[in-house]
Amino acid sequence: MEKRIDIQKMELNKVVGAALLAIAEQDKNFMLLAADVEKRIFIDSLLEKYPHQFLDVGIAEENLIGVASGLAHESFNTFAVSYAPFITARVLDDIKVNLSYMKAPVKLLGLASGLTSGDLGATHTCLEDIAQMRTLPYMTVISPSDNQTAYKAILSASKINTPVYIRFIGTGMMPEIYTQEIDYEIGKGICVREGTDIGIVSSGPVLKNVLDAASLLSEEKISCKVIDMHTIKPLDVSKIEELKGCRAIVSVEEHTVFGGLGSAIAEYISDKKDYPPLYRIGTNDEYFVADLREHNLKRAQLDTESIFKFIKRL
Amino acid sequence: MKRSEEKYFTICSNMKKDILDLCHRSGKGKAHLGGCMSLVEILAVLYTDIMYLGAYNDVDAKRDRLILSKGHGALALYAALRQAGKITEQEMQLPVRGEKTFLYRHPKMNLRKGIEVSSGSLGLGLPYGVGIAYALKKKYAVATPKVFVILGDGECNEGAVWEAAALAASLNLENLTVIVDKNNLQLDGSTKDIVDMRNLSEKWQSFGFYTLNVDGHSCEKLAAAFHKKSTLPKAVIADTVKGKGISFAENRVEWHDNYLSDTLYEIAQRDIEGIYNGKKD
Numbered sequence: 001m002e003k004r005i006d007i008q009k010m011e012l013n014k015v016v017g018a019a020l021l022a023i024a025e026q027d028k029n030f031m032l033l034a035a036d037v038e039k040r041i042f043i044d045s046l047l048e049k050y051p052h053q054f055l056d057v058g059i060a061e062e063n064l065i066g067v068a069s070g071l072a073h074e075s076f077n078t079f080a081v082s083y084a085p086f087i088t089a090r091v092l093d094d095i096k097v098n099l100s101y102m103k104a105p106v107k108l109l110g111l112a113s114g115l116t117s118g119d120l121g122a123t124h125t126c127l128e129d130i131a132q133m134r135t136l137p138y139m140t141v142i143s144p145s146d147n148q149t150a151y152k153a154i155l156s157a158s159k160i161n162t163p164v165y166i167r168f169i170g171t172g173m174m175p176e177i178y179t180q181e182i183d184y185e186i187g188k189g190i191c192v193r194e195g196t197d198i199g200i201v202s203s204g205p206v207l208k209n210v211l212d213a214a215s216l217l218s219e220e221k222i223s224c225k226v227i228d229m230h231t232i233k234p235l236d237v238s239k240i241e242e243l244k245g246c247r248a249i250v251s252v253e254e255h256t257v258f259g260g261l262g263s264a265i266a267e268y269i270s271d272k273k274d275y276p277p278l279y280r281i282g283t284n285d286e287y288f289v290a291d292l293r294e295h296n297l298k299r300a301q302l303d304t305e306s307i308f309k310f311i312k313r314l
Numbered sequence: 315m316k317r318s319e320e321k322y323f324t325i326c327s328n329m330k331k332d333i334l335d336l337c338h339r340s341g342k343g344k345a346h347l348g349g350c351m352s353l354v355e356i357l358a359v360l361y362t363d364i365m366y367l368g369a370y371n372d373v374d375a376k377r378d379r380l381i382l383s384k385g386h387g388a389l390a391l392y393a394a395l396r397q398a399g400k401i402t403e404q405e406m407q408l409p410v411r412g413e414k415t416f417l418y419r420h421p422k423m424n425l426r427k428g429i430e431v432s433s434g435s436l437g438l439g440l441p442y443g444v445g446i447a448y449a450l451k452k453k454y455a456v457a458t459p460k461v462f463v464i465l466g467d468g469e470c471n472e473g474a475v476w477e478a479a480a481l482a483a484s485l486n487l488e489n490l491t492v493i494v495d496k497n498n499l500q501l502d503g504s505t506k507d508i509v510d511m512r513n514l515s516e517k518w519q520s521f522g523f524y525t526l527n528v529d530g531h532s533c534e535k536l537a538a539a540f541h542k543k544s545t546l547p548k549a550v551i552a553d554t555v556k557g558k559g560i561s562f563a564e565n566r567v568e569w570h571d572n573y574l575s576d577t578l579y580e581i582a583q584r585d586i587e588g589i590y591n592g593k594k595d
Contacts, residue, residue, distance in 0.1 A: 052452070063441045063477035070445020074453065093435055094474070098442065102423050102432050 007147050011172045015147045016109065017042040019154035020079065024050045027158070031071050033057055035064045035082040040111060040171070061086045065094035069104035077158055083117075084110030084126035084167055092132055099163035100136040106164075107157045108133075113143075113167035114204060114254035115288065115296045122287040125296075126167070131259025133165040134233045140164040140186060141233040143203040143253075143261075146177035149230055152184035160186065167204070169254055170293075175208040177228065189236035195225035198311055199243030199276075202252040203229045203261055206302050210252050213307040220312060235264050248314045249278045254302060257282040281310060322533040325358045329393035330559065330586045332406055336389040336417065338579040340410050345419060347582075348569040349466065350390035352497040352530065352554035357387075357394035359536040360462055360493075370399055373425040378459050379446055381431050383439020384466040384495060385420040386571070391429070392417055400428035437472030439463055440492065444478045447490040447547075458489045465492060468500025471509050476521070482547045483522025491540065491548040492523065495530065497556035501570050518549035530554035561585045 007015055023030045024046050032038075032046070036059045047054055057064045064080050064087070072078040080087065087110050088095070098104045110129055117124040133141045140162060144150040150168060157164040164186075177192065192207070193214055202210045207228055214224040225246065227239045243249050249269075251262035262280030269275040281302065288296040297303045301310065330351070337345035360380060361367070368374030382391050395401040405427075408415035416424050420434030430446075433439050443463035450459045465475060482490050496514065498505050505511065519525040524544040529535050530552030539550050556570075557563030560582050563572075574582065 055448070057477075057481055060477035060481065062437070062474040063444070063481055066438055066441020066474070066478065067445035067448065067481065070442045070447075071449045072445075074446060074449035076449060076452075094438060094441070097432065097435050097438055 007151050008176055010147060012147060012150060012168060012174050013040055013111070013171045014042045015151050016111070016154065016168060017046070019151045021046045022155060023077070023158045024053055027077050029075060029077045030158070031055065031076040031078045033064055033068050033071070033078065033080045035059055035061050035086065037082050037111065041081060061091045062094050065091050065098055065106070068106045069098035069102065072104040072106045073102075078105075079107045079109060079158070081109040081111065083124070084113035084129050085123070088126065088129040088132050088165070096136055100138055103138055104163065105161045108163070108165045109154070110165065110167045112169075112171055114169040115293045115300070116169050116171060118288055118296045119290055119292050121290040125288065127254070127256045127283050128259070129165070129167050130232055130253070130255050130261065131263070134259065134264065138162055139233060140231065142166045142186065142231050144168070144230050145203060145205055145207040145228050146174060148178045148182065149184055149228070153186070153230065156184060156186045169204045174205050177207055177211070187231045187234050187236060189239035190228040190230070191225065191239065191242075192228050193224060193226040195223040196245065197223045197247055198314065199225045199227070199246040199249045200252060200311070201227045201229050201240070201243075201249065201261065201265060203232060204254050206252055206254045206297070209297070209302060209304040209307055212304040213311065216304070216308045217311055222312065224311070229261060232261050232264055235268060237268055240265060240268055244274050246276055248276050250281060250311060251278065252281045252302065252307060254297070255282050257284060279310070279314065281307065319534070322358060325362055325397050326354050326533070327586065329354050329358060329390065329397060331583075332393035332396060333389050334574070334579060334582050334586070336392065336410060337574040340419060340574070342573050343411065343419075344571045344573050345389060346386040346571045347560065347563055347574060348499070348556040348566065349384065349387050349495070349497070351558045351560060351563065352495050352556050353387045353390040353464070354558070355531050355533050355536055356464065356493055356495065356552055357390055358397065359533050359540060361394040361398040363537055364540045365460070365462070367398055367400055367428055370402070371426050376454065376457070376459050378462070379430045380462045380464065381439045381443040381446070382421060382433055382464050383436070383443070384464050384469055385433030385436070385439075387464065387495070388419055388421045391421060395428045398428070436466070436469045437474035440465065440475050440478035443490065444482050444485070444487065447482070447487045448485055451487065451489060460489050460491065462491050462493060465494050466500070467494055467496040467498065467505050467511070467514060468508070470494065470511060470514060479518070479521045479523070486545075487547045488545050491550060492518070493550045493552055494518075495554050496551050497554040499556045499565065499567055499570070503567055515551045518551065523547050523549035525549040525551060527551045527553065531558060559586055
């Protein structure tokens, strides 16, 4: 991927725009729909070169889902983008009927998920989208941790014929997780750090805090194996099975502890022997005061220091 | 294609018999008799006069599509598909529930049978229909296949309907026709009493639709309305009667869905016979 250096140096929202342009260049059946948010993903080039492959439906998210589904069933490779809460919770029945029950292979992109835009208040945070999307049959749910995986997740999604939801956290410059080119595959978790004592499973950019905490823990002679579980549905259970020998498994997500990645792991191991206890770190059934993401991550105990302290005490 | 009164008579008569049979076989699971009877003529005209459907069991990419957004009219839809040759006589005898059938009380998408959407969650059919109409315009600039979306008037309470209506006009989807089965009732009572939508026709007009008001039980008038050319998306507001032709169900709220017992089935069968003979019981 000759664009890799560029992707790494871009703001996340520009990465999304670049990935969508890349699809448009190769696929004349690609269609992008937005609910009045296209300015946020920097698709000027796409709009200029392929204006007929874009449609703004206005601030009408139910219509966004329905229209996208009609296009998808007429063989258009259809992506729909809005802010995460408005393309999930707000339109859950529309997604259930169109994408899940009728199997319309629409790719939903949820921007500014997690605590990204918490500075604007709780209506602009999204801490429940993984849980909601996970309950829908045939839905794939992805939470990429950095620019490279975000870019590749979008491209990979465009190649499968089933509905997908991708949540993006952060809009500006996000930390780099993968400094080398990696093989990305939907549904295949990635071991980003080998270790033996504690198995940590995470997704999204909070993975950076996890890796930093793992470094600190290694100084305390606690060896952590860290998995980037970018695809929460379908869960890569082979990676969970690799953690049987640890004395604890810890899940870390920028999402409520009810129903997200941690819950998916809990569901998997609950009827099986030979697994250590699972500790789920996430937001605790709460909303946060309007504040910058870094401050709310601290309130949610998802910052490096809190993760380090939590695991050290295990 | 102009059809004679007698031809339509036979088509509608057959449809009513099939609807009653399916309702009866639904048993205590209840069936949406009221809302199916108000749709008979609308579906008869569309499926036997207006729409190109392709051959039996075939999914023709250039077919016209009908989206029954008012999903509880499913039994009427199957009756019309039978008249159009997309469902066979044998298939009409399939059960109304379970694995060995597709004749459910809310349609499950089945393109080979001409069932375009899995409807039942009101308000979702028009957004989907707008997507289909828009896609078809992109694919076929000439002889663009048509999309017909049937809504209930109660269904017009749903916001998603108006989101889609606004976009349809904004996109100039002249291959889209909305039909409102305006039978003036919904689940809890008359539409006027639940939410008074005032002049529904004016609302569609103001949203940018070429709007026509039509007697929803006159096949001739419906056909004329559907044949009218328009450069705008079209809205056909069909004045109908919920439970039309059934003595105990006409304009009765409780027949939104109810149990068609053996006794009531017999009465209903005589009701529809009665009208055909030109006399009323």
